[in-house]
Amino acid sequence: MLTIKNLHASVEQKNILNGLNLSIKQGEVHAIMGPNGAGKSTLGYVLSGRDGYQVTDGEVDFQGNNLLELDVEQRARHGLFLAFQYPVEIPGVSNMELMKESVNAVRQHRAETPLTAAEFLKKAKAACQQVQLPLEFLKRGINEGFSGGEKKRNEIMQMILLEPSLCILDESDSGLDVDALQIVANGVNSQRDGKRSFIVITHYQRLLDFIEPDFVHILANGKIVKTGDAALAKQIEKEGYAFLGLDNSAEASA
Amino acid sequence: MTWLQQVIDRGQQIDDWLSPLRLQAIETLQQAAWPTRRTESWKYTSLAALEQQQLRLAQPATPPAEPPQTAIPGLNSLDLLFVNGVLQTDISQLPLAAGLQLHTLRSASAIQRVITTSMYAQVKPQRHLFGLVNDVLANEVLFIDIAHDSHIEQPIRIISRVSEGQESHHRVLVRVGDRATVTIIEQTQSEHASFSTGFTEIELGEQAKLEHYRLVMHTRQAIYFGGCHICLHDKAELNSTMLGYGSELSRTDIDIMHNGQHARAKLNAIYLLGESEHFDLHSTIEHAKPHGSTEENVRGIVGDKANAVFNGRIHIHRGAQKTQAALQNRNLLLSRRGQINTKPELEIYADDVQCAHGATVAEIAEEALYYLRTRGICRSKALIMLNFGFIQELINQMPNPLLAQWLEPQLRARFKEMEVR
Ligand SMILES: Nc1ncnc2c1ncn2[C@@H]1O[C@H](COP(=O)(O)OP(=O)(O)O)[C@@H](O)[C@H]1O
Ligand SMILES: [Mg+2]
Numbered sequence: 001m002l003t004i005k006n007l008h009a010s011v012e013q014k015n016i017l018n019g020l021n022l023s024i025k026q027g028e029v030h031a032i033m034g035p036n037g038a039g040k041s042t043l044g045y046v047l048s049g050r051d052g053y054q055v056t057d058g059e060v061d062f063q064g065n066n067l068l069e070l071d072v073e074q075r076a077r078h079g080l081f082l083a084f085q086y087p088v089e090i091p092g093v094s095n096m097e098l099m100k101e102s103v104n105a106v107r108q109h110r111a112e113t114p115l116t117a118a119e120f121l122k123k124a125k126a127a128c129q130q131v132q133l134p135l136e137f138l139k140r141g142i143n144e145g146f147s148g149g150e151k152k153r154n155e156i157m158q159m160i161l162l163e164p165s166l167c168i169l170d171e172s173d174s175g176l177d178v179d180a181l182q183i184v185a186n187g188v189n190s191q192r193d194g195k196r197s198f199i200v201i202t203h204y205q206r207l208l209d210f211i212e213p214d215f216v217h218i219l220a221n222g223k224i225v226k227t228g229d230a231a232l233a234k235q236i237e238k239e240g241y242a243f244l245g246l247d248n249s250a251e252a253s254a
Numbered sequence: 255m256t257w258l259q260q261v262i263d264r265g266q267q268i269d270d271w272l273s274p275l276r277l278q279a280i281e282t283l284q285q286a287a288w289p290t291r292r293t294e295s296w297k298y299t300s301l302a303a304l305e306q307q308q309l310r311l312a313q314p315a316t317p318p319a320e321p322p323q324t325a326i327p328g329l330n331s332l333d334l335l336f337v338n339g340v341l342q343t344d345i346s347q348l349p350l351a352a353g354l355q356l357h358t359l360r361s362a363s364a365i366q367r368v369i370t371t372s373m374y375a376q377v378k379p380q381r382h383l384f385g386l387v388n389d390v391l392a393n394e395v396l397f398i399d400i401a402h403d404s405h406i407e408q409p410i411r412i413i414s415r416v417s418e419g420q421e422s423h424h425r426v427l428v429r430v431g432d433r434a435t436v437t438i439i440e441q442t443q444s445e446h447a448s449f450s451t452g453f454t455e456i457e458l459g460e461q462a463k464l465e466h467y468r469l470v471m472h473t474r475q476a477i478y479f480g481g482c483h484i485c486l487h488d489k490a491e492l493n494s495t496m497l498g499y500g501s502e503l504s505r506t507d508i509d510i511m512h513n514g515q516h517a518r519a520k521l522n523a524i525y526l527l528g529e530s531e532h533f534d535l536h537s538t539i540e541h542a543k544p545h546g547s548t549e550e551n552v553r554g555i556v557g558d559k560a561n562a563v564f565n566g567r568i569h570i571h572r573g574a575q576k577t578q579a580a581l582q583n584r585n586l587l588l589s590r591r592g593q594i595n596t597k598p599e600l601e602i603y604a605d606d607v608q609c610a611h612g613a614t615v616a617e618i619a620e621e622a623l624y625y626l627r628t629r630g631i632c633r634s635k636a637l638i639m640l641n642f643g644f645i646q647e648l649i650n651q652m653p654n655p656l657l658a659q660w661l662e663p664q665l666r667a668r669f670k671e672m673e674v675r
Contacts, residue, residue: 073627076629088622092644093626098631099629102629105629105630
């Protein structure tokens with residue numbers, strides 16, 4: 001599905017990723033943990049193709065395509081989805097308008113016919129229901145005036161509608177209470193079908209109680225410094241990053 | 255010989271019943287200074303393209319057989335077509351609603367000549383240089399006369415087209431009688447190297463209502479100078495929408511004069527400019543009488559190397575108490591190479607008025623653009639979704655939905671072409 005080799009990336013001349021390697025197969029769930037500022041969000045941005053995030057070395061293969069050569073929108077159409085840590089508010093464009101365009105852009109890429117208004121609405125309703133987002137949120141400006149939790153659920157709603165092959169969830173759990181966390185986790189789990197792959201970026205182990213990962217990676221100083229299974233996440237929850245010889249202060253202040 | 259001298263010479267050759275008025279304009283022109291960058295109202299618009307143009311001032315040739323103007327679907331308007339300043343529509347054959355009369359320079363009866371002479375260059379202020387040029391050179395005048403108390407249902411649409419290498423100078427005069435209502439659409443276009451002037455003067459009688467559209471759709475090498483000058487009498491209501499594309503050189507002057515009490519004016523204007531197009535809009539609202547209101551919303555998007563100039567002046571005269579006037583100019587700049595020069599001007603000589611004005615220039619919201627693109631939406635489409643909304647709002651405010659439906663896809667298509675990074 002995704003193979004990242006020796007990825008180096010910088011923002012404003014500052015090196016953030018320093019030789020990151022990661023390989024993800026179809027259907028796998030990989031959790032990425034790490035202290036604040038480790039480069040977790042940067043990884044998501046680089047994979048999505050954000051302007052200003054410069055790849056200085058390395059390769060990324062996504063389903064047989066050289067990911068780094070594709071435009072942002074092409075990556076999305078090929079099935080890469082990024083749920084943002086801080087989704088931007090866009091007043092003036094409704095959620096509905098966004099998702100209609102978006103779903104049909106992806107369908108067109110897959111040589112599928114565009115959805116009729118009725119078909120779209122049916123799918124959108126189901127997706128909203130899955131994350132318990134009232135239907136009128138579709139009519140509102142994108143994330144406009146949404147609470148933190150509503151923004152996160154809105155991201156998962158979009159993910160469900162777009163049916164991507166690789167989902168990158170950037171701290172979709174942060175700032176959520178246990179109920180909201182469960183809603184988000186259920187939304188994600190509903191999309192686990194053995195084919196779809198996930199990168200779950202999180203700061204806390206607790207999300208992984210709900211979304212069971214196949215692998216847990218620790219990202220620090222711009223690379224994966226340790227890989228294990230769910231037990232690794234539990235250990236970090238208990239001991240912090242200190243046992244890895246990493247600064248723990250970021251964790252404490254988060 | 256200077257450009258202006260050529261106009262004057264040619265005007266002196268014209269011999270028709272408007273000649274006395276043409277000579278008056280010539281006298282004013284003889285005193286007029288040719289605008290330079292130091293001339294306040296021409297600070298950001300250079301006339302170099304006009305001075306240098308190959309095309310000579312010449313009598314318009316017989317118009318070529320133009321394809322028939324496409325109708326606006328469902329609108330069923332009364333269409334009057336000018337090609338190169340010559341009216342193609344045989345107005346004597348038109349079935350006109352009761353209360354509506356049309357006449358032209360050529361067809362005017364003795365009494366109609368008197369009416370025309372009493373209005374020609376009367377509403378339009380003398381300060382507009384190219385308005386004077388039009389006074390001198392207009393080779394056709396269309397007079398639209400709406401009788402008191404008449405409600406003209408069918409929209410009247412005046413289309414002016416100018417072909418390659420041609421000139422066009424036409425004049426429209428409109429008199430809307432007391433309590434009468436009418437819709438007038440002025441559409442002027444040329445995709446060619448051409449030179450045209452088109453000026454319109456409108457008297458809106460007491461309690462009369464005018465729904466007005468002025469679509470300046472000149473593009474590419476076209477050089478255009480136009481004006482629309484409207485006088486409002488007691489309780490008259492004007493709802494006007496203006497659209498501007500840019501071209502080699504395009505300048506429009508709008509004047510709205512509140513010469514009666516309790517008159518209301520709403521003016522929405524949109525401009526969409528790409529490539530190295532230039533578009534200049536000067537509007538002046540004069541509140542000479544009390545209790546008037548003006549709401550002016552001017553919004554534009556400027557891409558590539560295009561250049562927009564907007565000057566919006568509101569002048570509230572002494573004694574025009576209880577005036578309410580608001581002027582907003584909002585711009586979006588798509589490219590660092592584009593330019594927007596905007597200047598709202600308020601001059602207030604009455605103490606009991608409500609007045610607001612402002613101008614903003616925004617740039618592309620990169621983060622929002624990125625967000626939409628991560629959802630699979632291509633850049634140009636995302637730009638439309640993010641930025642067309644404030645233009646769409648003005649399209650939605652057009653009172654005629656058929657016209658709005660006809661225009662919207664054209665504006666979206668134009669917008670798509672505009673951004674060049
Ligand atoms: N736009 C930017 N400009 C400068 N530095 C940045 C920018 N974005 C991120 N960084 C820096 O990159 C590092 C990694 O940030 P980030 O990927 O957001 O970390 P994480 O998501 O792991 O907390 C941090 O030191 C952060 O300050
Ligand atoms: Mg982060």
